[in-house]
Each structure stands twice: as C-alpha cells, then as structure tokens.
Amino acid sequence: MTGGNRTSGKERGSGRRAELLSMAARMFATRGVAATTMREIADEAGILSGSLYHHFDSKEAMVDEILREYLNAQLERFRRVVDAGHDPHTTVGELIREAFAALHRHRWAMAVLHNEAGYLAGFDRFGYIDTANRDFERIWVRVLRQGQRTGVFRAELSPRLAHRFIRDSVSAAVRWYNPSGRMSVQGIAEQYTRIFRDGMVVSGRD
Amino acid sequence: MTGGNRTSGKERGSGRRAELLSMAARMFATRGVAATTMREIADEAGILSGSLYHHFDSKEAMVDEILREYLNAQLERFRRVVDAGHDPHTTVGELIREAFAALHRHRWAMAVLHNEAGYLAGFDRFGYIDTANRDFERIWVRVLRQGQRTGVFRAELSPRLAHRFIRDSVSAAVRWYNPSGRMSVQGIAEQYTRIFRDGMVVSGRD
Amino acid sequence: MTGGNRTSGKERGSGRRAELLSMAARMFATRGVAATTMREIADEAGILSGSLYHHFDSKEAMVDEILREYLNAQLERFRRVVDAGHDPHTTVGELIREAFAALHRHRWAMAVLHNEAGYLAGFDRFGYIDTANRDFERIWVRVLRQGQRTGVFRAELSPRLAHRFIRDSVSAAVRWYNPSGRMSVQGIAEQYTRIFRDGMVVSGRD
C-alpha cells in the first residue's frame, strides 16, 4: 500500500518493484528478451523465480511496463518541446537533445525497443508500440515540414526518411553507448547534431 | 571458405542447403534468432525438424554460416573499394553505396547481425563478429582521417563516431526497408548520403 | 465433534469461518477441489490467500471439515430414521426423503463427495469417507434385507446393489439440481421414489 494507486492486479510504486523492473530492463536489453529467463532475473534479485510473479503477472507484463513507461515519458517530453513554439531549427535541435537525453535516462528501455522490434511484433499486446512510433513520426515530420516551408531544411529531403534517419542513428547508439566511458551523451549528441545539420563535408565543397 | 569443399561434417554447395539457409535467414531476421525454432524452419521447408540436421550441425551453425557469408563478402567489397585508390570523398561515397547495396543483397544477414548483437555476444563461436566489426571500423576510420587531413571532412568530428553513425543508420534501415516498397535502395542511399555529406540545413544558414 | 471447542489449532464456531467454509464448499463442488485454488477462495472472500491460514490449517483441512460435517449430520439423521422402528417400506421411504433433503441442505458437500471420490482416495486423511460409506451401506442393506424377508421387496435384488443404485441416483442429481429451478427437491424425490418402488412400466404389463 505504498503507492496507493492500483493498476492491473499487482501494485505499483513499491520500491522493490521498481528495483526488479530496472534489473530486468538491463538484462532484457543486454541479452535479449527471449534469451533472458525469469529465473535469471530472480537470481539477480536474490529471490526465487516464483516470487517474481508476486510483483508482475508475466514476463511479457514486465517488458510491457518497461516499454510503456519509456514511451509515455518520451512522448510527453517531445510534446512539451514542440508546444514551446520555437522555430523549426531550434525545435529540431531540442528534439535531438531530448532523444539523446533518453539514451541516458531510458537506456535499457530504448535498447529493448530497438533490439526486439521483430520479436515484440509477434504479440498483440505490444501493438501500442506501432502506435507510439507513428506518434513520434508525426511530431518529427510536422516540424521538419515546417522547416522546409520556411526554407531552413533542404526541400529535397523526405521528412519521413529524415525522421527515420535521426531516430535510427540515436536508437542504435544505445548499443555501444557506455555511460561510464570517455564519450559523454552530450558529446555524442553534439557530434551527431552537427552531422544532422551540416553534414561531414566542410562547407564550400561539393 | 570458398564453398564446394567440406567444412564441419555437412556438405556445402547443394541447392537445397542454400534454400534452407535463405529461409532460415529470413525467419531469424524477422522474428529473432531465439524466437525462431528449428521446427518452424523445417515446417517452412516442408520437412521435419530432425531432417535439418542432415544439412546443418546445429541452429548456431546456421546462424554462423549466414553471418560469415555476409561478413566475408562485405569485407571483400569494402577492401576492393579502398584498394581502388580514389580520393577520400569519392571513397566514402562508394563505401556508402556498397553498404546500401548490402541492404539489398544481404538483407537478412544484416538484420540478424544488427538485431541480435547482444544475443550472439553470449556465444564464444561468434567472437569473429567483433573482429569483423573492428575490421570494418579500421577501413572507415582510415579513409575518414585521410579526408580530414586533406580538408574534405570536418576536423572536429570523431572518425570513429562518424563511422558508427553511418554504420548504424544504414544497418537500422534494414528493419523498415521494403524491397517491394516505393522507396528503392538507391533512393534511400541518395537521401542518406546527402545528409551524411551536407546535413539537412540549407547552406549559408546557422 | 460438536463444535465450539478447539480442534487443530484454529478456532471453530466463528461466523467468518463458516462463511469462508461455505464459499469454499461451493467452489470445490462447482469447479473441483484440485481446480480451486486457495487464492480463488480468498479472492471470493475479499482477503488475501495467506489470510486463509489464520482460519484453516490447509486446503485439505477445509475439504475435511466440509465433508465431516455432512457425513456426521447425515449418518445421525439416517440412524434416527431406522431407530424410529417403522416397517421396511416406510423406513426406505424416509431414508430416501432424508437423502433428498441432504441434496438441499448439504448440496456442496454432497457434490464434493460424489465428484472427488477418486481424488480424495489418494489421501490417507480421508480414509474416514470409506468408513462412512460402509456405515451408510450397512444401514440401507439391513432395512432392505428386512423388507425382502417380510416380502415387501423383490427377493431377487441384491440389497447392496440396490443401495448403490439409490445412493448413486440421488448423489448424481446434485450435479444438475438447481434450487431455484422449476423442479423442487420434493418433486424430484417423489418421481425418483416412484421409480425406485414401482418402476417406470405401468403395472400389469411385462
């Protein structure tokens, strides 16, 4: 009765729950969902596999919760960015910044989402991922189109393709990004943003 | 490793073999390796699961063969590109072209490699993937550095990061690229190359 | 075994207890003992499954109590009937009436006893069921034999078989008897008694 609000049979908000979920997220991201067993998660937590079911309805439910939390939070952030009403150039910069911030904050969820897309597509219950992806795309495409109309972004680029380009580059980085490594998330963000905006070739050429 | 000769007890080069391997590759790529069962592959081929073992030593062996073929072919192609001795700008263009060509030719192998990195890392026998990745990186980094020295590419970019950027963007595209869709692989390649080189922002701004 | 006193560590006689036991009996009867989980019983009662153990030692103990109560009460009634000293014809009629009365009063216990005989036989602790069954048989067989001696009942019938016949017909009815349905327990009893006594064929034929 720590959290107070009940959802689907199992309580949310308890510290233990969050802890277990975070462990699971890391393992799902690192080894793959199918390749991570409930027993392994339980072992890592120092409990028996059966005890996990006191907190979560199923393995799928754990994945579900991990993904939903990330998707909701990120959509919220993205919406706040576009609602701020900056010019497209600035907005895109902010969106990229938020995307990289997620690389840090929601590292494991992003990795699961990125790595297991095919696997998750096999389950009806994860249909909302597609929906969320379309929501993300709509946000990006709108601001990219705006930028094209105002002459900031190249008119010959397909906004949907450009969105996928950015999305995939950032998402894929989750696989090699090391929070305790030399490259900070800001460092990567700066370099990537540079390429997105101005490319690798020095101006004046080509 | 040229084919036609025997490797690990099972014969190579037979048409049936290639057919089975291609089916398996598609399924591994689409549903995930762990989530694709030997029986499913056999079902798809119209044989019993046990019969697969007349062609391949194990499931891992199938994945192995799929990946090795791709990695060897692609390394070969990349080497031929750099050996041609063009200037860095042209070479990078050619490398990108080859990367996108692989998106078409080795679609499933690329997808498996991209999606299952974490899973495959758990097996000793797939250690050569890391080796190959380092080989790829070395090739890219060398030509990018050359371009920076000759002033073609921005000096402030990390060549290794730039490589990852390109590699990830292309690899991730395997997940949504549809050979029978509206966007041809050349179309995608052109737009991506444009961004890699010149960015999304129209010159003269920012 | 009169109630009110303590038996095996848990108190008897509390209203809550009886309520829980009645719920459990209904569920055991409807879904089967093995197929009814302690959690389901607890859910129905609005408590947690662990809390059931404040009232009962175990699931078996619940079944035990349900069955014992019924068996004791029914044996007691049967004995009172035979102790009344009526003629066999009347006594059998009274016994049948009591059997059908139990169909109403001890509906769930009868159903459990009837349905789960095989399952319960696997437990030592339910050995008393066999004993009780033999007690019942002894009562019936004695009065049936008496009736055969006095010429009321057909001499060629096996009293033990006749007893089983009656017992099974009544017990099995528990499965489709619906207290709020059109057929009252008295109505069923009358028709069944008619068949037991005089058969379905109109007199004078065959």
Place this chain on the structure above:
Amino acid sequence: MTGGNRTSGKERGSGRRAELLSMAARMFATRGVAATTMREIADEAGILSGSLYHHFDSKEAMVDEILREYLNAQLERFRRVVDAGHDPHTTVGELIREAFAALHRHRWAMAVLHNEAGYLAGFDRFGYIDTANRDFERIWVRVLRQGQRTGVFRAELSPRLAHRFIRDSVSAAVRWYNPSGRMSVQGIAEQYTRIFRDGMVVSGRD
C-alpha cells in the same frame, strides 16, 4: 504414416498412440484429470514427459480425444438402436443394455465424463459435451414419450427426469464397477433394468 489419415497436427491410428491414450484414460478416471500429471502418464508409459507431446498437443487434447471417441461411438450405437424401430419398451431395454455395454467398453471415458463434468465445463473446447448430452437426452426423451403415449410407461413421470435417472445410475456405477469382480456388467444391467422397469417393491402392494 501408419494410419494414413491426419487430423490436427499429430497422427492418429498408431498403436503407440492408442496405448498412451488408454493409459491416460485410466489414470484420468482413477485419480482425476487435474490430479494426473503428464509426468505420471509418461512414467507409466516408460517415456519422458516431453515425449508425450510428440503424440498429443496437450493434456487437454488427450482428454478431448478420449471423450470424443466415446461420445461419438455411443451416440452412433444409440441411434442404431432407435433406428431399428422396435416398440418403446424393447427400445428402452436395448438402450439400457447399450449403456451398460459402454460401462465395459468405454469405462474410463465414462468415468472421466462423469467425474470431471464441473472441471471440464471451465474449458471452451469441451463445449461439445453439453451438445452431446442434449443429443442423448433427445433420444431418450423421444422413446420415453412414445412409451407414455402407447401406455407402456407411467404417464406421471417426467421423461427428462427419468432419463437423468437412468443416465446417472449407470454413469455413477462406473466408479465402483470392477470388471474382474464378482458382479458382471450383465448382472448389474439385469438388476438395474428390473428396478427401472418394475421397481423394488413386489407387485400387488402399495
């Protein structure tokens, strides 16, 4: 490829299959379906539990096959009896004879059907049991009504109740009937038929 005709994924007609199914039927009947584990069945057959799934899709599928075989065969037999066009008195006699014959032939299936009605009702896939029960009832009720019209059977009896009476008496006998015991199935049938027809009380009385 022994049987030749395929049904739902697993082959029928193989001797091993029938053997396994018969073992399972006996165990389901004796201990209860829920209380019989796949491992126990496999142990009894001298194989590992996983191997059972080479022959059957699931535990439910085994129960299903056991019940379907019995229900289909018995319905067929009953229909053949009524199609013979005898008078109601004879027909009912034949039906009872067939019912007791099933007690011998389909002993375990009958027991499962009789004992686990409540449990099986929880599964959608066993909905056909209800249908079959209604088919049986229709057959019986029709011939009983006919008999009432022609004056053979007491008019005051409810045909549906009478059917249940007979059905339940016979079905319940499966629980104590012992094929190697003193009482033959014919012996039981004769006594039961006597009661059904003429009751226990000697004619002329009451």
Place this chain on the structure above:
DNA sequence: CATGAATGAGGGTTCATTCAT
C-alpha cells in the same frame, strides 16, 4: 535424405504454504 519417436534440459507459470510486520 528423410522420418518419427524419443531425449533431457530448461522455460514460464502456478500454487499451497509460511512468516515477519
């Protein structure tokens, strides 16, 4: 080459039960 029966390990999940709070 293919079949079909089997293995053996393990996977997700359930469930009666316990116990500190």
Place this chain on the structure above:
DNA sequence: TATGAATGAACCCTCATTCAT
C-alpha cells in the same frame, strides 16, 4: 486478523538435438 513478500516444489509445455529405420 490481515497483509505482502517470499518459498519451493511441481506443472505443462517447448525445443534443440539424436538416432534407428
């Protein structure tokens, strides 16, 4: 009395793999 977290054993089922035919 009740909670909630955990146990531990078992359950149904899956799956890569083997092998006699």
